[in-house]
Structure formats: structure tokens, C-alpha cells
Amino acid sequence: MIYDETQYQQLDRLVRASLAGLTLGISPTSAMLTYLDWLSSLQLSPGTQAHLVKKAMKKQLRLLSWVSHSAFDPNATPCIAPLPQDRRFRDPAWRYFPYNLLYQGFLLQQQWWHNATTGLRGLSPHHEQAVEFGARQWLDVFSPSNFLLTNPAVLQKTVESAGANLMQGLQHYCEDIQNHYLGKRSASAEMYVVGKNVAITPGKVIFRNHLIELIQYTPTTEEVHAMPILIVPAWIMKYYILDLSPHNSLVKYLVDHGHTVFIISWRNPTDEDRDIGMDDYRQQGILASLDVIETLFPSQKIHAVGYCLGGTLLAITASAMARNGANRLASMTLFAAQTDFREAGELMLFIDEKQLAFLEDLMWAQGILDTKQMSGVFQVLRSNDLIWSRVVNEYLLGTRQPINDLLAWNTDATRMPYRMHSEYLRTLFLNNDLAEGRLRVEGRPVALSDIQIPIFCVGTEWDHVAPWRSTYRLHLLADAPEITFLLTSGGHNAGIISPPEQSHRHYRIATAFEGDSYIDPDTWLERTAVKPGSWWGAWQSWLAARSGPLVEAPHVGSQPYPPLENAPGSYVRKA
Known part of the structure; x- marks a missing residue:
């Protein structure tokens, strides 16, 4: 029997897809080449080796000196302080010997490995970041906070409860394993x-x-601003992150402040949707929604809002419309959405040609990127908060706090079609085609510089998905008449969900007008004053000033678009 090249390639793909299922989608070839690049760079750097040996000795002497003078004084200044975001050693019990020695030694070792994996001449930046990240992940596995005998808080709880915490932790573990294999939420x-x-x-x-x-939301005010709002969430998430409980719903906040709000609820794809691409999402998602809203509000422009991946697609769509002379939008707002992916954060550690080909083969075999595979990547990016703190609290301490609505939403994940996800990773993350003018829509390249409407861009301080310095790069790409950039406290999700009641929040905001000189992000951070509270009010005021006069509130479900069913609809309920 004669086999053509396509059949050989399919066999290769099947083998790689099977392997990917065992490695959580991580390419062993890519990981090995990264490690060898670092190791060979280190072997060819005898000066660096000597420097690292010297550093190791100095850290040992530093620790020994601290032990001899301060180890038995719980009020003594520590030899090395944890990073601000590291909460593992905040319990006062860590200040007593020998646990202070354990965690101080661990932090010094962590610092040494950072020195050993960064700054090597000739090591590619991508491999340097990957090796440093990998070393940090392995070290976190062996943190003294993760084990019964080396965590004083766990030992104290075990003695006080006569081991009941460990029995409760075992029960929690069994429940989680059962839920995992049955596909159930907690x-x-x-x-x-x-x-x-x-x-x-x-x-x-x-x-x-x-x-x-x-979805069109029912007005709660007798009069509304003339221009409606269309919100485009990312299709890797259920839309209701923007409509959680009444007290922290951004949708309700906008409606209560006199805005007519529409939102897209994406369908959760199955393997039958494997060939749906980004252009399908653009046409059947954003453009179809704009057509509906324009029919209902024929004399009004639309404020378009995009969150995360939805914001990236919105920027592409707005660029294509501007290129074609379409004057449909009043403004564009981007929530934690990247348009230039050169500084896309630690997600880029999983994106190179070999890794992407490996992941593509896995999705090719499945037809989709499964929710468990996607959530696994995000958990690794924040392993201390999402993995190890859970191990300690739920399995060792035996405590399980009820989760809030935002965390519950986070477990209600969605899938992504093979073609769309491959296009997104390859054209945007790997090749950065949008920022560099190579991304084509309808056969022609698009440029963000064509957008000539006011832009409001929101970044979050601790964003691990869309780092704020990456979102800030929009200033270099867009020639809009004004770009207002707002930086808020919090992360990719919690920073956006910032209701006015959360008084502990803060933000910075500044507007750059056309013709202003570019200010780099660090200088912007230094110059821009911190404002207390939620950023929602600042954005709503910005929208209201550009939304025209107040008019009579519209009736929801007018012809030719009568109501199909009540919100939240059926797509959001599908697992």
C-alpha cells in the first residue's frame, strides 16, 4: 500500500498529540533545548561560575552569621525578606528557630538560583526567562511551607487538633480528586x-x-445617554465576569448610571467547531452585533468595549473598519487587552515554534483546547497562589473557605476551537503580526494607526496574562486623537472587577493627546498621581461626556429583534 506525505504527517501529529496528553501540552524538545542553551552558556562562562560559587559561599556565611546572632530572637530583622507578593512566611510562627532558619535558607537559595539563571551572555532572552521560571517552579515545590514537618503553622494546628486537620485535609483531597475525574465543580x-x-x-x-x-439590558433610569455600549468579552471566559453579583456587576453599574448596554455571550465550542477561526469571531461576533445595534439605534454611534482577547479582536475590527472608512464607533475601550505582544509576560514562556507546533498537534487531535489544559497553564503561572497555598490551607491545615463569586466564575471555563486558538497564538503571540502590520483582514493588512476615535485603555498592576506595560504599548501603535490610559490595582480579573465599595483599591489615570510626546511606562508611573478607590467612576464619567444628550430610555426587544429569551440566555449555561 502506498502512503502519501499527508498520511505520514498525520501519523507524526498523532504521536505528538499522544505525548502532549502526558506532558500537559509542554513540548519536551522545547524544554530540553532551553535547558541545554542555559547549561552550555554557563559552561562557557568560567568567570560567571566562579562568581556564582563566591555568591553561594557569601550567602552561607551570611546565613550562619545571622543564625549565630539573631536566630533565637523572633523580633530580629531577617537575613533576607520575602518578595512583597510572597505570602508563604507571614505567619509569626516562622520567626522562631528552627523554622526561621529553614525559610531564610530557602529564600537565599531562591535568590542564588535567580542569579544563576539570568544575565548569562549569549543566552537568548526567551530561554533565559524560561529557565528562570522553571527553576522558580521547581524551588517552589520544595518550599518548607509545603510540608508538615517544616511548616510551624501546620504543626501547631496538628497538635492542637490531635491530627483532625490532616484527616479533614485528606477528605478535601479525595473530594477534589473525585470532582476532577467526574468533571464536577466544587x-x-x-x-x-x-x-x-x-x-x-x-x-x-x-x-x-x-x-x-x-443581550440587551433593561434600563433602570427614565432617561439614558443617547449612544449605546457594546461589550465584547473574551471567548476564553463566560461573559458574566462583568455581571457577577449585583454589588460587583459592571453591567449593572453602567445601566444604573443611564447607559444602554449590550453584551456578547459567546457559545462554548465543541470539537465540531474545530475549523472556526478568528475571522469568524470577528464577523459573527462583533460585526453581527454592531449590525443589530445600528438597526435599533440608526442615528447613533456605538461605544465599543473589549476585555482581554475580546479587546484584541475589537482593536483588529476597529482598525479594519477605519481602513474601509466605516464610521460606526464613538470610542473604543480596552480592558487588560494587548495589541503588541513583544512584552506579553510569562505566557510567552510557552510560545516558541516547537512548543506551538506541539500544542497545535494536541488541539488538532482534540478539535479544541480543553478547559483543564488551559486552566493548568494559568495555575502554573501563579503556582504559589493557586496551587501551593491551596495545598497548605486545604490539605495540611484542613481549612476550606467558601469561594466568592469571582472564584466560582473562574471554575466555569470555556473551550477554544483548534483553528482559532492556533491563529491567535501564531499570528499574535509568536509573530506579533498586528503590531508589525502583517495581520490581514479581508486580504488587506490592518494598522492600529488608522483608528481615529478616542481610546480608553485599562491595565492592571499585577496582570500575569496581559502585563500593563504590554497594554501601554498601544501608545506607540495608535494615532488616535486621545488615548486615556488607566492603571488600576489588582490582577487580570480582580483589577477589572472593582466596584465603588472596595475602598482599598487605587488607580492612576492620564490622557495623551495627538501630538504629545511619548512617555515611557516607568516615567508615566512615576509622574501619574495615585487616586484612591474604584476606577469605574472615572471611566463612566469619560463615557458619559462622549455619549450625547439624555433621551427617553428605549424599550428592550423592539422590532425587528424581539426577545428570544430572558438574560442570561442559554449559551452561557452550556458546559
Whole structure:
């Protein structure tokens, strides 16, 4: 029997896809080449080796000196302080011998490995970041906080409860294993039911196609601003992160302040949708929604808002419309959305040609990127907060706090089609085609510099998905009449969900007008004053000033788009 090249290639793909299922989608070839690049660079650097040996000896002497003078004084200044975001050793019990010696030695070792994996001449920046990240992950596995006999807080709890905490932890572990294999959410997550206590802002589904349901929300004021708002969430998330409980729903906040709000609810794809691409999301998602809203509000422009991947797609769509002379948008707002991916953060550690080909083969075999595979990557990026703190609190201390609505939403993940995800990773993350003018829409390249409407861009201080310095690069790409950049406290999700009641929040905001000189992000950070509280009010005021006069509130579900069903619709409920 004669086999053609395609069949040989399919066999190769099947083998790699099978292997990817065992390695969580991480290419062993890519990992090995990264390690060998670092090791060979270190072997060819005898001066650096000597310097590292000297550093190791100095750290040992430093630790011994500290032990001899201060180890038995719990009020003594530590030899080395944890990083601000490291909460593992905050319990006062860590200040007593011998546990202070354990955690101080661990932190010094962590610092030494950072020195050993960074700054090597000739090591590619991508490999340097990957090796440093990998070393940090391995060290975190062996942190003294993760083990019964080396964690004083766990030992104290075990003695006080006569081991009941460990029995409770074992029960938690068994429950989690069972839920994992049965595909069930935790009991506390199940307390939040879409349409019952989350995603309950009143509205109607007025349009539906294969990819989206378009929801129009019911006004709560007699008069509304003339220009409507369209919100485009990322399709890697259920839309109701922006409509959680009534007290922290951004949708409700906008409606209560007199805005007519529409939002896209994306369908959760299956393996049958494997060939749906980014252009399908653009046409059947954003453009289809704009067509509906323009029919209902024929004399008004639309404020478009995009979150995360939805913001990136919105920027592409706005660029294509501007190139074609379409004057449909009043403004564009981007929440934690990247347009230039050269500084895309630690997610880039998983993106190189070999790694991407490996992941593509896995998705090719499955037809989709599964929710467990996607959530696994995000957990690794924040392993201390999402993995090891959970091990300590739930399995060693035996405590399990009920999760809030945001964490419950985070467990309600979605899938991504093979073609779309491959296009997204390759054209944007790997090749940075949008920022460098190579991304084509309808056969022609698009440029963000064509967008000539006001832009409001929100970054978050601790964003591990879209680092704020990456989102700030929009200043270099867009020639809009004004770009308002706002930096808020919090991370990729919690920073965006910032209701006015959260008084502990803060933000910075400044506007750059056309013709202003460029200010680099660090200088911007230094010059821009910190404002206390939520940023929602600042953005809503910005929108209101550009939304025209107040008019009579519209009736939801007018012809030719009568209501199909009540919000939140059916797509958001599909697992």
C-alpha cells in the first residue's frame, strides 16, 4: 500500500498529540533545548561560575552569621525578606528557630538560583526567562511551607487538633480528586448559579447565531445617554465576569448610571467547531452585533468595549473598519487587552515554534483546547497562589473557605476551537503580526494607526496574562486623537472587577493627546498621581461626556429583534 506525505504527517501529529496528553501540552524538545542553551552558556562562562560559587559561599556565611546572632530572637530583622507578593512566611510562627532558619535558607537559595539563571551572555532572552521560571517552579515545590514537618503553622494546628486537620485535609483531597475525574465543580462553586445569584441583571437575548447571543439590558433610569455600549468579552471566559453579583456587576453599574448596554455571550465550542477561526469571531461576533445595534439605534454611534482577547479582536475590527472608512464607533475601550505582544509576560514562556507546533498537534487531535489544559497553564503561572497555598490551607491545615463569586466564575471555563486558538497564538503571540502590520483582514493588512476615535485603555498592576506595560504599548501603535490610559490595582480579573465599595483599591489615570510626546511606562508611573478607590467612576464619567444628550430610555426587544429569551440566555449555561 502506498502512503502519501499527508498520511505520514498525520501519523507524526498523532504521536505528538499522544505525548502532549502526558506532558500537559509542554513540548519536551522545547524544554530540553532551553535547558541545554542555559547549561552550555554557563559552561562557557568560567568567570560567571566562579562568581556564582563566591555568591553561594557569601550567602552561607551570611546565613550562619545571622543564625549565630539573631536566630533565637523572633523580633530580629531577617537575613533576607520575602518578595512583597510572597505570602508563604507571614505567619509569626516562622520567626522562631528552627523554622526561621529553614525559610531564610530557602529564600537565599531562591535568590542564588535567580542569579544563576539570568544575565548569562549569549543566552537568548526567551530561554533565559524560561529557565528562570522553571527553576522558580521547581524551588517552589520544595518550599518548607509545603510540608508538615517544616511548616510551624501546620504543626501547631496538628497538635492542637490531635491530627483532625490532616484527616479533614485528606477528605478535601479525595473530594477534589473525585470532582476532577467526574468533571464536577466544587460544592462551594455550585452555590453560584448563573441566572439565579450571578448574571441576574435584567435583560433580554435579542439576537442569536452559531457563535453568540446578544443581550440587551433593561434600563433602570427614565432617561439614558443617547449612544449605546457594546461589550465584547473574551471567548476564553463566560461573559458574566462583568455581571457577577449585583454589588460587583459592571453591567449593572453602567445601566444604573443611564447607559444602554449590550453584551456578547459567546457559545462554548465543541470539537465540531474545530475549523472556526478568528475571522469568524470577528464577523459573527462583533460585526453581527454592531449590525443589530445600528438597526435599533440608526442615528447613533456605538461605544465599543473589549476585555482581554475580546479587546484584541475589537482593536483588529476597529482598525479594519477605519481602513474601509466605516464610521460606526464613538470610542473604543480596552480592558487588560494587548495589541503588541513583544512584552506579553510569562505566557510567552510557552510560545516558541516547537512548543506551538506541539500544542497545535494536541488541539488538532482534540478539535479544541480543553478547559483543564488551559486552566493548568494559568495555575502554573501563579503556582504559589493557586496551587501551593491551596495545598497548605486545604490539605495540611484542613481549612476550606467558601469561594466568592469571582472564584466560582473562574471554575466555569470555556473551550477554544483548534483553528482559532492556533491563529491567535501564531499570528499574535509568536509573530506579533498586528503590531508589525502583517495581520490581514479581508486580504488587506490592518494598522492600529488608522483608528481615529478616542481610546480608553485599562491595565492592571499585577496582570500575569496581559502585563500593563504590554497594554501601554498601544501608545506607540495608535494615532488616535486621545488615548486615556488607566492603571488600576489588582490582577487580570480582580483589577477589572472593582466596584465603588472596595475602598482599598487605587488607580492612576492620564490622557495623551495627538501630538504629545511619548512617555515611557516607568516615567508615566512615576509622574501619574495615585487616586484612591474604584476606577469605574472615572471611566463612566469619560463615557458619559462622549455619549450625547439624555433621551427617553428605549424599550428592550423592539422590532425587528424581539426577545428570544430572558438574560442570561442559554449559551452561557452550556458546559
